[in-house]
Amino acid sequence: MAESQCPLCGGTGWRLVERVDSNEKPDGMPQRKRAAAATSSGSAKLTWAVPCDCTSARRATRALTRARIPSRYQNCDFENFDTDFWEGGAEAAAWDRSLAQAKLVVQGFAQNYPAGGETGLLLMGPCGVGKTHLAVAALRQLMQRGHDVLFYDYRDLLKELQASYHPDSQISHDGILGSVLRSEVLLLDDVGVGKPSDWVLEMVGHILNKRYNEARVTLLTTSYSDRAEQSREPTQLPSGQFIAPQVKETLSSRIGERVRSRLYEMCRTIEIESADYRREIRHAGRIRS
Numbered sequence: 001m002a003e004s005q006c007p008l009c010g011g012t013g014w015r016l017v018e019r020v021d022s023n024e025k026p027d028g029m030p031q032r033k034r035a036a037a038a039t040s041s042g043s044a045k046l047t048w049a050v051p052c053d054c055t056s057a058r059r060a061t062r063a064l065t066r067a068r069i070p071s072r073y074q075n076c077d078f079e080n081f082d083t084d085f086w087e088g089g090a091e092a093a094a095w096d097r098s099l100a101q102a103k104l105v106v107q108g109f110a111q112n113y114p115a116g117g118e119t120g121l122l123l124m125g126p127c128g129v130g131k132t133h134l135a136v137a138a139l140r141q142l143m144q145r146g147h148d149v150l151f152y153d154y155r156d157l158l159k160e161l162q163a164s165y166h167p168d169s170q171i172s173h174d175g176i177l178g179s180v181l182r183s184e185v186l187l188l189d190d191v192g193v194g195k196p197s198d199w200v201l202e203m204v205g206h207i208l209n210k211r212y213n214e215a216r217v218t219l220l221t222t223s224y225s226d227r228a229e230q231s232r233e234p235t236q237l238p239s240g241q242f243i244a245p246q247v248k249e250t251l252s253s254r255i256g257e258r259v260r261s262r263l264y265e266m267c268r269t270i271e272i273e274s275a276d277y278r279r280e281i282r283h284a285g286r287i288r289s
């Protein structure tokens, strides 16, 4: 389908191109429409209709939406993932190395899929270090190669599944669960967010076990780590008030020991040690220009 606002084709999906007639059909151009007109110099001008670029752009966007990749991540790829970013001494150099290492592993996974035999990747690290960016870059590359991929925000998935139990629900429980269980490659983003009730632990365990048993690949990102951490800085509340550094829970305490150990078994773990990219971009404090 064409872009209705497209300035090139006016929404028809076809763009007219003119060529001076050399008695040859231009290479690769479908001859859908052809009109010859005599030019002032006497040579014939041919007008060809070719598919407008907006039709393929639209197709690509639809595929991204079908895979549920959120629009703010739809342009994330390996090329635009910065690994020469931080400025300022040994810590900055270590952050860059950590980003480069993570990119190498995730890109390697995508390039070798499915021959690499990996059953999962678990990207761990604080907020804003680029975990979702890298995971989406892999997902998009696989999608472009024709694999069936699906993005689900962890909390949204659990909310949707819970809402689907309601008798008036428009969405079917089996429909959601089925798509999550069957998609060839699933990205479960921001694992551990939300209240870990018994139902949550059981549901997440079920999804991961089932996918693992059927040899489907699952990519996961989480900002929880295996160490109970004291956050480095005070947290600022939306009101502007600061609260003291908090002890951050571990991944196990968010998803349960059983699910955590399942992840050890099925995933290659990639820990990213860096700082929040978005915040630094905004303050432009410690980045290379």
Ligand SMILES: Nc1ncnc2c1ncn2[C@@H]1O[C@H](COP(=O)(O)OP(=O)(O)O)[C@@H](O)[C@H]1O
Pocket (backbone or CB within 6 Å): 076, 080, 081, 082, 083, 085, 099, 125, 126, 127, 128, 129, 130, 131, 132, 133, 134, 221, 277, 278
């Ligand atoms: N190394 C990087 N190079 C380019 N963009 C980055 C990088 N790290 C993060 N970003 C961008 O910063 C934003 C936050 O990254 P995101 O992947 O959401 O972080 P996380 O999932 O670790 O919280 C995104 O818009 C992402 O594209």
Ligand SMILES: [Mg+2]
Pocket (backbone or CB within 6 Å): 131, 132, 133, 189, 190, 221
């Ligand atoms: Mg994320």
Ligand SMILES: [Zn+2]
Pocket (backbone or CB within 6 Å): 002, 003, 006, 007, 008, 009, 010, 011, 012, 013, 014, 052, 053, 054, 055
């Ligand atoms: Zn167009």
